[in-house]
Amino acid sequence: MLMSTESTTTRAPIAAGKQTEVAVLAAGCFWGVEEILRKIPGVIDTDVGYTGGWLENPTYHDTHDSKSGHAESIRVTFDPAILSFEILLEQWFFRLHDPTTLNRQGNDAGSQYRSAIFYTSPEQRHIAERVKQRVEKSGKWKKAITTEIAAASTWYSAEKNHQDYLQRNPGGYTCHWMRD
Template sequence: MKEYKKAYIAGGCFWGMEDLFRKRPGVVATEVGYQGGQNKNPTYHNHPGHAEGIEITYDPEKTSFKELLDFYFRMHDPTTVNRQGNDSGSSYRSAIFYQNEEERVEAEEVIRLVDQSGKWPSKVVTTLEPWTTFWPAEDYHQDYLVKNPNGYTCHFVRFDDSESFLR
């Protein structure tokens, strides 16, 4: 049986992030939800302090945590505090929820590479937060842009794979 890993990130509205990540090589599943907040069992209308984020299940033989982060920093703007597109507030913050010291160190390394690249107009403001319970969002949020192909998203690939921060 294959051993998959999970990564937890936030970067604005979870719909667009999920839609882009689901298509990445090595990603076997995605789920949108809430993380890093103050209440148990958060909902769309009651998630104080929680970020809208995604849980990414991936095959470590086909992609790595650093490769997922590389794409993450190319598909959302990590230089805006609590904002992506038209969405603003702490729910839309850029955050990496690391599960262990190795992930924290790798996230710091990728952030350094992103900052050194000069591709963004200012420094990365993505927070590194210890993993907390990931609360799946309501069913109508899951696979939202598959169910609603013309639905709102503020996410798009700003730099393609040839512009990886890891090169």
């Protein structure tokens, strides 16, 4: 998986030799997704950006106007000894947004707001498929899950003003909350 060189501030120090894992998720506007996921024990860093499209070096404007094919996404670096990919998906990802709405979350509509899991390894793909199937069978959602499961592609970090947006703008727009 290719990553841009721009990075964001690390939330917690990474001990020498410590293993980390990366999850790439899309669940609507990335501001609210980041605000929830950054608080989870085991999350080391979050970076909002764009992936899953065809346009190289997209901007927010390109993505927001559906010109790029990219989804607003979040790249989560986490400690798998504290937080497993499976738990991240089942207890957090599939609860913080409505995975049954195709290309939409709240008032935000368009393919850039799609629900997607961009796996970074064959193991992540299998876990994502298994968790999605479990969530579908649980009966929690009355409609079919529309979450796309696709291989991670080139990652483009969003502009600096979008990083940690709700931290810098308390009370700013979000349509994300933990659904029970």
